[in-house]
Amino acid sequence: MKAISARATNALNLGTIVVIADNSGGRIGRIVSVKRAKGTKGRQVSAKIADWVKVSVRKGIPDMKGKVFDAVVIRQRQAYRRLTGERVAFEDNAVAILKDEKGNPKGTQIKGPVAREVMERWSSVAKLASVVY
Numbered sequence: 001m002k003a004i005s006a007r008a009t010n011a012l013n014l015g016t017i018v019v020i021a022d023n024s025g026g027r028i029g030r031i032v033s034v035k036r037a038k039g040t041k042g043r044q045v046s047a048k049i050a051d052w053v054k055v056s057v058r059k060g061i062p063d064m065k066g067k068v069f070d071a072v073v074i075r076q077r078q079a080y081r082r083l084t085g086e087r088v089a090f091e092d093n094a095v096a097i098l099k100d101e102k103g104n105p106k107g108t109q110i111k112g113p114v115a116r117e118v119m120e121r122w123s124s125v126a127k128l129a130s131v132v133y
Contacts, residue, residue: 001036004117008048011078021094022107026060049076050121055095071095072122074114096125
């Protein structure tokens with residue numbers, strides 16, 4: 001996975017409730033694991049902006065509820081620092097669901113802004129966004 005150009009803070013623990021910001025059918029999800037995460041022995045892994053996570057759908061259309069999907073974190077509440085010195089924080093924690101391992105999104109549009117760091121790592125997801133912040 002490509003590196004992002006920000007000093008991002010690991011802010012989303014396992015079990016964090018997130019908004020599913022695309023039109024794939026889910027509305028609310030819970031992070032169950034972080035894919036390709038490197039952690040310290042005995043410490044639980046956590047996710048940050050533009051990370052690949054597994055999300056269990058809690059609310060949404062009936063055939064998606066309870067199922068686990070791959071997703072990308074597109075917004076996080078915790079502030080993180082860009083290399084320009086500015087700090088960026090969003091008003092919610094949000095993900096976009098992926099349909100395959102190549103990073104193709106399941107939905108066709110994303111509600112709300114997407115962080116610029118997501119565009120660097122997941123260009124196909126950022127293309128669906130109306131605003132890249």
